[in-house]
Amino acid sequence: DAKTTQPTSMDCAEGRAANLPCNHSTISGNEYVYWYRQIHSQGPQYIIHGLKNNETNEMASLIITEDRKSSTLILPHATLRDTAVYYCIGTGRRALTFGSGTRLQVQP
Amino acid sequence: DTGVSQNPRHKITKRGQNVTFRCDPISEHNRLYWYRQTLGQGPEFLTYFQNEAQLEKSRLLSDRFSAERPKGSFSTLEIQRTEQGDSAMYLCASSPETDGDQYFGPGTRLLVL
Numbered sequence: 001d002a003k004t005t006q007p008t009s010m011d012c013a014e015g016r017a018a019n020l021p022c023n024h025s026t027i028s029g030n031e032y033v034y035w036y037r038q039i040h041s042q043g044p045q046y047i048i049h050g051l052k053n054n055e056t057n058e059m060a061s062l063i064i065t066e067d068r069k070s071s072t073l074i075l076p077h078a079t080l081r082d083t084a085v086y087y088c089i090g091t092g093r094r095a096l097t098f099g100s101g102t103r104l105q106v107q108p
Numbered sequence: 109d110t111g112v113s114q115n116p117r118h119k120i121t122k123r124g125q126n127v128t129f130r131c132d133p134i135s136e137h138n139r140l141y142w143y144r145q146t147l148g149q150g151p152e153f154l155t156y157f158q159n160e161a162q163l164e165k166s167r168l169l170s171d172r173f174s175a176e177r178p179k180g181s182f183s184t185l186e187i188q189r190t191e192q193g194d195s196a197m198y199l200c201a202s203s204p205e206t207d208g209d210q211y212f213g214p215g216t217r218l219l220v221l
Contacts, residue, residue, distance in 0.1 A: 098150030
């Protein structure tokens with residue numbers, strides 16, 4: 001699995017876009033970038049994943065740089081319910097390797 | 109609710125006792141995973157099943173741990189002779205064969221006294 005580096009914590013104002021960065025400079029060509037989040041005392045929740053192209057779904061957008069060494073998860077209009085730990089994972093395996101993630105605090 | 113369910117949600121046991129946890133995956137998912145999460149850390153992979161076959165085990169899964177998925181549906185995770193270091197949240201996830209997205213259950217929180 002690729003080693004990923006994320007900021008320990010970030011704040012975002014409610015209603016604004018939250019941009020969560022992730023570095024994965026060792027990612028190999030067949031490894032996907034996955035994002036999960038974990039709200040306090042719950043199991044992780046899948047958000048989005050991508051290989052090369054940018055991806056968008058009803059929850060978020062994923063922007064992957066052309067060299068695939070980094071990516072950004074965008075929550076377009078953050079709400080208080082988006083307060084959680086966000087995990088970036090680079091993997092081609094079935095098993096997910098979670099790091100420490102970014103603790104996002106959405107402020108009212 | 110058609111999500112992944114886990115039972116019990118909480119378990120308190122004394123050191124040396126055996127405990128067993130159950131996971132019921134989403135019904136059409138043939139892949140099932142177990143993870144462990146300690147306070148302040150991300151989840152750590154333990155083992156993975158495709159149908160009833162256990163295809164991968166982490167080195168974290170010591171001899172005291174055993175997981176089964178006898179009919180390719182629900183799974184059990186047993187810990188024998190529990191130790192205080194086994195105190196953690198045990199998470200189960202499932203995924204369909206054609207999709208890598210894993211859907212997690214709410215977890216079983218184990219406290220070993």
